[in-house]
Amino acid sequence: MKLLQECLSAIEIQTTPVDHLIVIDNHSSDGTKEFLDKFADDKLDVVHMPQNLGGSAGFYRGMEEFIASNDDELLWLMDDDTIPEPDTLQKLLAASHNIYDFGFLASNVRWIDGTPALMNIPVVDPLDWNQSASSEDFYPVIKSASFVSLMLPRSVIQQVGLPYKEFFIWGDDAEYTSRISQHHKSYFVPDSVVIHKMKQNIGVDIVTDDSNRLDRYFYSFRNRMFLARQHHGRLRLKSYAGMSWELVRVACGRKVKKRGKKLKVITRGMVSGRFFNPKITYLHRN
Numbered sequence: 001m002k003l004l005q006e007c008l009s010a011i012e013i014q015t016t017p018v019d020h021l022i023v024i025d026n027h028s029s030d031g032t033k034e035f036l037d038k039f040a041d042d043k044l045d046v047v048h049m050p051q052n053l054g055g056s057a058g059f060y061r062g063m064e065e066f067i068a069s070n071d072d073e074l075l076w077l078m079d080d081d082t083i084p085e086p087d088t089l090q091k092l093l094a095a096s097h098n099i100y101d102f103g104f105l106a107s108n109v110r111w112i113d114g115t116p117a118l119m120n121i122p123v124v125d126p127l128d129w130n131q132s133a134s135s136e137d138f139y140p141v142i143k144s145a146s147f148v149s150l151m152l153p154r155s156v157i158q159q160v161g162l163p164y165k166e167f168f169i170w171g172d173d174a175e176y177t178s179r180i181s182q183h184h185k186s187y188f189v190p191d192s193v194v195i196h197k198m199k200q201n202i203g204v205d206i207v208t209d210d211s212n213r214l215d216r217y218f219y220s221f222r223n224r225m226f227l228a229r230q231h232h233g234r235l236r237l238k239s240y241a242g243m244s245w246e247l248v249r250v251a252c253g254r255k256v257k258k259r260g261k262k263l264k265v266i267t268r269g270m271v272s273g274r275f276f277n278p279k280i281t282y283l284h285r286n
Contacts, residue, residue: 001032003081003197010083016090020045020070024062027052045069054168054219055079059147060281063162067154067283075157077150083195084149091192092151095139103156103184104177106142107149107192111201118203120146120196122188123174125181139187147173149194156180158283164223166278169216170204171223206266207249210257217262218269225273243270 004023011018022045025033036046047065049058059077066075074096076089084107092105099105109120122145150173160183163176180186206217221243228239243266250262 001028001030001035003083004032005035006083006197007078007080010086013086014084014089015087016093018076018089019043019072022047022062022065022069024058024065025049026055026058053165055147056163056167056169056172057165059172060162060165063152063157064281064283067157073154075152075154077147077152078194079148079196081197082148083197085193085195088149088192088194092189095187095189095192096151099139099187101184102153103180103186104145105139105151105186105192106145106177106188107194108188108190109146109148109194109196112195112197113201115201117148117196117198118201119198120148122146124188139189141185142177142188143181143186144174144177145186145188147176148196149192150177152180156184159183161280161282164278164280166276167223168219170220171227175223175227206246206262207253207256214258214261214265217265218272221266221269222273222276225270226276226278229273 008021008023011021021043023036025036025046025048027049033048036044040046045065047061049061062077063075066072074093076092078084088107092107095105096102106122109117111117122142125141125143127141160176160179163172167175177186204220206214206220209217224239224243228236228243231239247263247266247270250256250259250266256262
């Protein structure tokens with residue numbers, strides 16, 4: 001709850017005020033519900049989920065509420081541990097005016113020490129990397145980004161539908177932004193900075209992870225297997241090869257901790273992904 005409070009405070013002092021604020025309470029049990037209910041008003045729309053359906057369903061529900069509850073043209077989407085700088089929104093809006101036609105805009109996500117947040121580095125389109133990165137109005141074209149701080153036009157959400165809520169965690173943001181970038185060029189905005197207050201600035205790797213959260217990797221491999229099945233040709237083979245290589249690294253690598261559990265999680269996820277078939281939800285146009 002502390003990070004959510006910090007996030008909301010940072011939104012409140014934006015140099016460009018937000019018109020509406022939607023908070024999805026994903027069945028919290030730490031006093032968040034009571035805290036939010038004290039401040040709910042015409043500007044703050046609080047949605048309490050009946051159960052914790054994961055971050056994917058939270059973002060799904062937030063976009064759904066955005067379309068249904070107001071007529072705003074742009075959605076600024078973020079996680080609850082995202083702390084924007086005072087001018088983060090102003091910079092995103094400036095980029096939207098300069099570019100005009102875009103699928104999404106992604107902020108520059110940093111960790112608490114100012115270094116790039118390793119879990120939130122966008123995938124750049126190398127074919128469009130044709131300008132100097134020192135250019136004042138240089139916005140690299142990207143193929144995918146995280147939901148940590150993202151600007152989305154209403155029309156794009158209505159066109160491509162909502163994220164897969166069934167993903168629960170992992171891969172929903174990469175899939176959704178990739179889905180958008182197939183239809184519209186999308187951009188990274190370097191001077192729109194947010195701090196992602198994760199406990200550690202490390203990437204996701206089941207081979208080296210020795211935490212007590214290994215069960216969560218099930219969703220990663222299940223979702224990746226589902227997405228691999230949507231691909232064709234070399235791209236599908238590359239996806240299968242990537243997952244198989246991680247399985248081999250866990251099975252044969254030296255000093256791999258909790259090897260048996262990791263192999264079980266990967267296998268369960270890949271098998272489950274063969275039968276996992278979520279559908280895209282499309283919203284009516286206003």
